Amino acid sequence: MPARRRIVIAIGGNAIKPPSAPPEGGRPLWELLDQTATQIAQLARRGDQVVVIHGNGPQVGTLLLAHEAAGGSPALTLDVAGAETQGQLGYLIQQTLGNRLRGLGSTWTTAGLITQVVVDGNDRAFAAPTKPIGIEYNAAQAASFERSRGWDMREVHPGRWRRVVASPRPLDIVEMGAIEALLAAGVIPIVAGGGGIPVIRDGAALSGIEAVIDKDLSAQLVAMNLRADTLAVLTDVDRAYLDFESQDPRPLDRLTVAEGWRYLRDGHFPPGSMGPKVEACLRFIEGGGQRAAIAALPKAQGAADCLTGTVFTA
Numbered sequence: 001m002p003a004r005r006r007i008v009i010a011i012g013g014n015a016i017k018p019p020s021a022p023p024e025g026g027r028p029l030w031e032l033l034d035q036t037a038t039q040i041a042q043l044a045r046r047g048d049q050v051v052v053i054h055g056n057g058p059q060v061g062t063l064l065l066a067h068e069a070a071g072g073s074p075a076l077t078l079d080v081a082g083a084e085t086q087g088q089l090g091y092l093i094q095q096t097l098g099n100r101l102r103g104l105g106s107t108w109t110t111a112g113l114i115t116q117v118v119v120d121g122n123d124r125a126f127a128a129p130t131k132p133i134g135i136e137y138n139a140a141q142a143a144s145f146e147r148s149r150g151w152d153m154r155e156v157h158p159g160r161w162r163r164v165v166a167s168p169r170p171l172d173i174v175e176m177g178a179i180e181a182l183l184a185a186g187v188i189p190i191v192a193g194g195g196g197i198p199v200i201r202d203g204a205a206l207s208g209i210e211a212v213i214d215k216d217l218s219a220q221l222v223a224m225n226l227r228a229d230t231l232a233v234l235t236d237v238d239r240a241y242l243d244f245e246s247q248d249p250r251p252l253d254r255l256t257v258a259e260g261w262r263y264l265r266d267g268h269f270p271p272g273s274m275g276p277k278v279e280a281c282l283r284f285i286e287g288g289g290q291r292a293a294i295a296a297l298p299k300a301q302g303a304a305d306c307l308t309g310t311v312f313t314a
């Protein structure tokens with residue numbers, strides 16, 4: 001394995017949610033992150049440059065719930081909610097990873113970076129919001145929120161409604177220069193948490209917008225901008241499967257780009273979960289990246305070396 005590689009590691013938000021509440025025993029988030037942090041520290045120790053991205057689905061859900069319980073007014077907009085979870089998870093990764101780096105005597109340090117990601121206000125996603133967020137409501141509540149808050153509501157199960165928001169494509173990472181500068185200064189940046197804070201550009205000015213960006217696609221954009229060698233997407237399953245929901249799911253160890261697009265088109269990887277991970281890996285390889293892998297959260301090092309999980313090759 002050549003030394004001094006650039007590796008972008010994406011950590012799934014669902015993989016770092018504590019397992020359901022006691023009596024099953026909710027483990028604190030930092031404990032769930034520690035094994036991954038240990039392995040990222042080892043990558044840095046051996047000379048690799050690492051950039052970390054994390055999801056925030058469950059965490060932002062909890063935040064919106066708490067806000068609703070507190071009356072919901074003034075509205076907690078999704079850009080601000082995204083920023084809050086970047087702080088929450090950024091802190092936890094910064095601390096666990098920092099502890100491990102110091103423990104190994106590494107010269108690397110780490111820091112979370114509040115990251116804005118530009119989307120197109122005319123993205124088709126805004127005309128047809130699809131991403132459910134927050135809690136379920138009954139039909140009367142849904143109709144009332146549609147009127148009073150301008151929310152788009154969708155019936156997710158008979159009689160149960162959720163708010164849906166747009167999930168536009170990430171176009172530009174605003175803080176890209178800061179990410180490069182941190183890496184050059186020996187700092188492992190934790191960036192674009194939750195896919196980044198969605199903003200739109202009006203001339204030189206940026207402003208937040210109600211949307212949720214898929215973190216796997218943002219990870220791919222960061223990896224491309226950095227000309228990274230490797231994209232490692234860590235989640236709560238050990239690899240991508242064919243016929244995942246069937247009696248006989250078939251694990252995928254290696255995938256060519258052509259196979260990947262074909263299986264994606266054939267519906268093996270649904271939008272909003274495995275789909276964007278596979279798409280991110282395929283686009284990364286097509287854009288000149290050397291390796292990409294989808295693997296389980298505790299397998300950060302194996303995934304970065306493409307020794308475990310589903311590995312994508314050119």
Ligand code: ADP
Nearest residue numbers: 012013014015055235240241244268272273274
């Ligand atoms: P993350 O928070 O890591 O982004 P997601 O829930 O978005 O996690 O995506 C991972 C989930 O995708 C897995 O828990 C699994 O239930 C689901 N999934 C759907 N299709 C597949 C598939 N073909 N292979 C593996 N996992 C799949």
Ligand code: MG
Nearest residue numbers: 012055272273
């Ligand atoms: Mg996801």
